Amino acid sequence: MNFKKIEKKWQKIWEEEGIYKNYQRPKKFYVLDMFPYPSGEGLHVGHSRGYIATDVIARYKLMNGYSVLHPMGWDAFGLPAENYALKNKIHPKIAVDKNIKTFKKQLEKFGFTYDWEKEINTTDSNYYKWTQWIFLQLFKRGLAYESFEPINWCPSCKTGLANEDLEDGKCERCGSEIEKKPLRQWVLKMTAYAEKLLDGLRDLDWPESIKEQQRNWIGRSEGAEIEFRIKNLELRFKVFTTRLDTIFGCTYLVVAPEHEIIKDLELRIENLGEVKKYIDETKKKSEIQRMDLAKEKTGVELKGVKAINPFSAEGGSASGGNNEEIPIYVADYVLGHYGTGAVMAVPAHDERDWEFAKKYNLPIKCVIKPYVYPVNLNKHPQSDDEFWGQKNPELNKILSGEIFYNKDGNLIDSGQFTEMNLEKAREKMAKWLEENKFGSRKINYKLRDWVFSRQRYWGEPIPIIKCEKCGNVPVLEKNLPVKLPNVKSYEPTGTGESPLANIKKWVNIKCPKCGGLAKRETNTMPQLSGSSWYYLAYLIKKNKKYEWNKKEIKKWLPVNLYVGGVEHATRHLLYARFWHKFLYDIKVVSAKEPFKKLMNQGLILAEDGRKMSKRWGNVVNPDDIIKIYGADTLRLYEMFMGPFDQAIMWNTDGVRGMHRFLQRVYKLVQNFHAYRQAGKFEVESYNAKFKNDKLETLLHQTIKKITEDIENFRFNTAISSLMILFNEIEHANSAPSRSLSSRFGNANAPMRIEYFKTFLKLLSPFAPHLSEEFWSDLTSDSDNGRIKYKSIHREKWPKYNPKLIKEKQFELVIQINGKLRDKVSVPTGISQKEAEKIVLKRQKISEELVGEKIKKIIFVQNRLINIVI
RNA sequence: GCCGAGGUGGCGAAAUUGGCAGACGCAUCAGCUUUAGGAGCUGACGCCGCAAGGCAUGCGGGUUCAACUCCCGCCCUCGGCACCA
Numbered sequence: 001m002n003f004k005k006i007e008k009k010w011q012k013i014w015e016e017e018g019i020y021k022n023y024q025r026p027k028k029f030y031v032l033d034m035f036p037y038p039s040g041e042g043l044h045v046g047h048s049r050g051y052i053a054t055d056v057i058a059r060y061k062l063m064n065g066y067s068v069l070h071p072m073g074w075d076a077f078g079l080p081a082e083n084y085a086l087k088n089k090i091h092p093k094i095a096v097d098k099n100i101k102t103f104k105k106q107l108e109k110f111g112f113t114y115d116w117e118k119e120i121n122t123t124d125s126n127y128y129k130w131t132q133w134i135f136l137q138l139f140k141r142g143l144a145y146e147s148f149e150p151i152n153w154c155p156s157c158k159t160g161l162a163n164e165d166l167e168d169g170k171c172e173r174c175g176s177e178i179e180k181k182p183l184r185q186w187v188l189k190m191t192a193y194a195e196k197l198l199d200g201l202r203d204l205d206w207p208e209s210i211k212e213q214q215r216n217w218i219g220r221s222e223g224a225e226i227e228f229r230i231k232n233l234e235l236r237f238k239v240f241t242t243r244l245d246t247i248f249g250c251t252y253l254v255v256a257p258e259h260e261i262i263k264d265l266e267l268r269i270e271n272l273g274e275v276k277k278y279i280d281e282t283k284k285k286s287e288i289q290r291m292d293l294a295k296e297k298t299g300v301e302l303k304g305v306k307a308i309n310p311f312s313a314e315g316g317s318a319s320g321g322n323n324e325e326i327p328i329y330v331a332d333y334v335l336g337h338y339g340t341g342a343v344m345a346v347p348a349h350d351e352r353d354w355e356f357a358k359k360y361n362l363p364i365k366c367v368i369k370p371y372v373y374p375v376n377l378n379k380h381p382q383s384d385d386e387f388w389g390q391k392n393p394e395l396n397k398i399l400s401g402e403i404f405y406n407k408d409g410n411l412i413d414s415g416q417f418t419e420m421n422l423e424k425a426r427e428k429m430a431k432w433l434e435e436n437k438f439g440s441r442k443i444n445y446k447l448r449d450w451v452f453s454r455q456r457y458w459g460e461p462i463p464i465i466k467c468e469k470c471g472n473v474p475v476l477e478k479n480l481p482v483k484l485p486n487v488k489s490y491e492p493t494g495t496g497e498s499p500l501a502n503i504k505k506w507v508n509i510k511c512p513k514c515g516g517l518a519k520r521e522t523n524t525m526p527q528l529s530g531s532s533w534y535y536l537a538y539l540i541k542k543n544k545k546y547e548w549n550k551k552e553i554k555k556w557l558p559v560n561l562y563v564g565g566v567e568h569a570t571r572h573l574l575y576a577r578f579w580h581k582f583l584y585d586i587k588v589v590s591a592k593e594p595f596k597k598l599m600n601q602g603l604i605l606a607e608d609g610r611k612m613s614k615r616w617g618n619v620v621n622p623d624d625i626i627k628i629y630g631a632d633t634l635r636l637y638e639m640f641m642g643p644f645d646q647a648i649m650w651n652t653d654g655v656r657g658m659h660r661f662l663q664r665v666y667k668l669v670q671n672f673h674a675y676r677q678a679g680k681f682e683v684e685s686y687n688a689k690f691k692n693d694k695l696e697t698l699l700h701q702t703i704k705k706i707t708e709d710i711e712n713f714r715f716n717t718a719i720s721s722l723m724i725l726f727n728e729i730e731h732a733n734s735a736p737s738r739s740l741s742s743r744f745g746n747a748n749a750p751m752r753i754e755y756f757k758t759f760l761k762l763l764s765p766f767a768p769h770l771s772e773e774f775w776s777d778l779t780s781d782s783d784n785g786r787i788k789y790k791s792i793h794r795e796k797w798p799k800y801n802p803k804l805i806k807e808k809q810f811e812l813v814i815q816i817n818g819k820l821r822d823k824v825s826v827p828t829g830i831s832q833k834e835a836e837k838i839v840l841k842r843q844k845i846s847e848e849l850v851g852e853k854i855k856k857i858i859f860v861q862n863r864l865i866n867i868v869i
Numbered sequence: 870g871c872c873g874a875g876g877u878g879g880c881g882a883a884a885u886u887g888g889c890a891g892a893c894g895c896a897u898c899a900g901c902u903u904u905a906g907g908a909g910c911u912g913a914c915g916c917c918g919c920a921a922g923g924c925a926u927g928c929g930g931g932u933u934c935a936a937c938u939c940c941c942g943c944c945c946u947c948g949g950c951a952c953c954a
Contacts, residue, residue: 207873207874208873208874209872209873209874209948209949210873212872212873212949213872213873213948213949213950215872216871216872216873216949216950216951217949217950219950219953221953221954223954239954240953240954241954242953242954243954254954290952297952332952333952333954334952334953334954335952335953335954337953338953338954339953339954342954343954344954345954346954350954351870351952352952352954353954355952444953444954445953446950446953566948566949569949570949570950640881640893640894641881641882641894642881642882643882645874646874646875647947647948648881648882649880649881651880651881651895651896653880653894653895653896654880654881654894654895656895656907657894657895658894660894660909661894663909716881716882716883716893716894717882717883717892717893719893719894720882720883720892720893720894721892721893722893723893723894724892724893727893811889813888813889815888815889815934815935817934817935818888818933818934818935819935820889823889855934856934857934858888858934858935860888860935863888863889864888864889864935866888866934866935867934868934868935
């Protein structure tokens with residue numbers, strides 16, 4: 001049977017009838033796929049897993065009376081497209097257009113419910129006009145700024161990169177080792193939204209792992225900033241700590257090599273040469289070398305300068321004002337960009353400081369006395385004796401600083417805070433700091449601002465004009481978009497300027513403010529900018545253009561369901577939330593968060609267990625599968641192969657199994673058809689005599705199960721119960737010669753077409769083409785030359801009757817001492833007394849019970865009976 | 870090191886509140902049918918055992934009439950973060 005022909009036929013009819021484009025219903029559902037980057041390799045079966053799932057949901061929601069928005073588009077700017085173009089000597093625009101065509105052709109074969117009128121493309125100037133517009137809004141509010149900091153530089157891609165674009169200190173795109181390079185950059189102040197981004201996570205229906213990843217990435221930590229004074233100087237500098245409670249154990253300070261205090265102290269540092277040499281050496285180290293944990297800690301003391309711990313300073317009375325002097329070190333284990341770039345070192349209670357102190361022979365002062373019971377608080381004490389009686393065996397080592405201790409206890413040797421527990425001490429000490437103006441409570445984040453410039457051609461131009469007189473001037477909104485000029489040579493320059501800098505005609509422009517000579521900004525935006533608002537673009541697209549439309553945005557947002565790969569956890573999903581929160585603050589969108597519910601699809605691995613890749617030659621192209629088995633088979637298989645969010649290996653044999661299943665459905669339809677032609681059954685609603693039979697019970701159980709499974713993304717079990725239902729329908733409707741009476745009673749019952757029709761509805765979200773075909777076979781009436789037919793996709797989703805899902809009989813499990821011994825079919829709702837009577841009479845059981853004394857009998861309603869002897 | 874997810878047949882996996890472990894599918898085997906085919910149908914299929922029965926959900930304990938499920942302690946795999954003070 002050629003399913004492919006059937007599929008093509010229905011795809012055409014659906015498109016013509018616009019069967020999905022019903023946007024007027026009161027209930028709405030916005031279901032979104034992460035739009036693909038159209039690579040040259042085309043779509044493989046791993047990509048389609050998510051698309052199939054959203055399509056199942058979209059069709060299911062349509063049948064449940066929702067307006068469903070299910071759009072698709074292309075994320076086509078960015079490095080990969082450009083690198084591909086460079087390699088193959090094709091202009092990126094041409095390459096991208098070609099790839100999009102291929103992708104679209106591939107997608108169309110699946111029979112998805114996309115509304116192609118809403119198709120978007122981030123490289124369309126009508127589209128990126130708004131990407132640029134959003135940038136301007138950020139700029140106008142001071143959230144886009146220029147910076148000259150050293151940033152991550154990929155020597156191979158010849159561009160700067162954001163923190164989020166690195167993997168293990170390497171370029172996420174090409175794998176080259178990243179260098180630090182000082183470069184003029186545009187940066188977005190994402191850190192201003194750190195707290196909001198963190199807060200917003202709370203109410204999102206996202207996988208916990210993704211939320212946790214974002215929390216870690218944002219990296220909030222509560223602590224305090226403390227000011228240390230330099231002895232005999234008016235200089236002060238701050239350190240950040242989360243362990244203020246350990247401050248009396250601080251025996252030295254460490255500043256990062258980048259720290260500016262070093263310059264301020266130059267005249268006082270006795271070993272300046274040595275210090276400078278050390279700083280130069282760390283500069284030479286790559287990020288990877290500096291991050292290497294295995295390596296020993298290094299550092300140099302700033303000789304001749306001392307700092308004074310404010311808790312021992314004269315001004316404060318915390319410990320009696322002995323003006324304790326502590327040495328200052330420069331060491332690269334302290335990061336310049338986090339906190340204040342300086343830390344107070346407490347070797348007794350911090351592993352890193354402890355290592356450093358050991359190496360350089362610095363004093364280690366213990367200020368926490370562990371509680372008496374064993375250090376391992378995770379392990380429950382087995383006895384009172386163990387709990388109270390035994391001293392911490394390592395106590396002396398801890399007190400002497402021989403080992404570091406970072407668990408709970410009480411403070412010792414800490415002035416007025418001695419004896420306090422750690423949490424209380426942190427609180428009191430912070431108060432003391434603030435009262436005596438030596439510092440304050442402080443919250444720090446690991447999150448860094450988004451480095452937003454790329455020194456490359458294939459991206460949205462940053463809409464800024466650089467005027468010598470007026471500085472950075474935004475392009476007037478009415479002059480947007482700033483179109484990316486079409487050029488022949490778009491090789492990256494490597495100079496820190498983009499290839500656009502060479503296009504004099506484009507670069508030179510009048511300043512919009514003063515009218516004087518000025519130049520355009522030649523940096524372009526990163527790949528992830530276009531995708532940071534695309535879910536809005538679908539809503540505001542109108543006749544191939546885009547017009548900001550708050551009403552439409554309000555109608556559809558937030559996205560009800562967003563499906564895509566887990567790899568976007570801390571990149572796209574964070575950026576998009578950042579932009580959205582900003583747009584919310586300037587009141588151009590109405591929802592606080594863009595994506596209410598998120599689902600991650602698991603990776604599909606190749607049959608050899610590796611990732612699908614051109615490199616390994618193990619890519620499975622959906623076209624090839626559809627050609628042989630049809631799209632519905634592929635759809636069904638991808639939904640059946642395993643839990644949706646789990647990585648799983650492709651198995652072509654499994655595809656055949658699904659095909660077999662659909663073939664059997666097809667055969668049964670033919671059977672029905674033949675019977676119908678012969679007038680052997682009437683198309684009637686099922687009549688009373690079939691009510692309450694086993695098949696009906698199963699039908700209602702299945703409706704319930706599949707409805708719940710689809711809602712919960714358990715497509716694999718949904719399909720499995722669909723198969724079970726079908727097996728029984730097939731069985732009940734096959735020739736009487738088969739022994740079906742045992743299962744469903746009346747072998748001579750006429751065809752139960754209503755049951756089968758319900759089955760088709762349940763099947764339709766998964767296998768839309770074939771269920772449509774079969775549906776029309778069984779429902780259309782072409783006798784008088786006119787085909788009367790209503791699409792199965794316009795049918796209502798079946799409802800189950802709670803009364804009918806209960807079985808009349810069930811198999812009572814009989815256990816003796818918890819072990820299965822026998823089973824017996826009894827009426828549902830049987831009482832313990834009745835059950836005991838039946839059970840004890842059974843031969844197998846009575847034999848077992850000979851000479852035994854029954855201790856008790858456990859009875860679980862409608863389930864089992866357990867005789868304890 | 871920290872955080873998160875997970876560990877069940879030959880394979881992908883199921884298993885409501887603790888209640889028949891292995892549903893459904895793949896592969897395999899046997900038979901039928903057929904006819905060449907990678908087709909169809911019927912049946913078997915966790916391990917040991919002829920059987921009765923016993924043993925089985927990463928390992929070791931515990932709670933319970935009853936544990937894949939709950940508690941304690943380990944081991945392993947995958948993903949993320951990683952000198953963030």
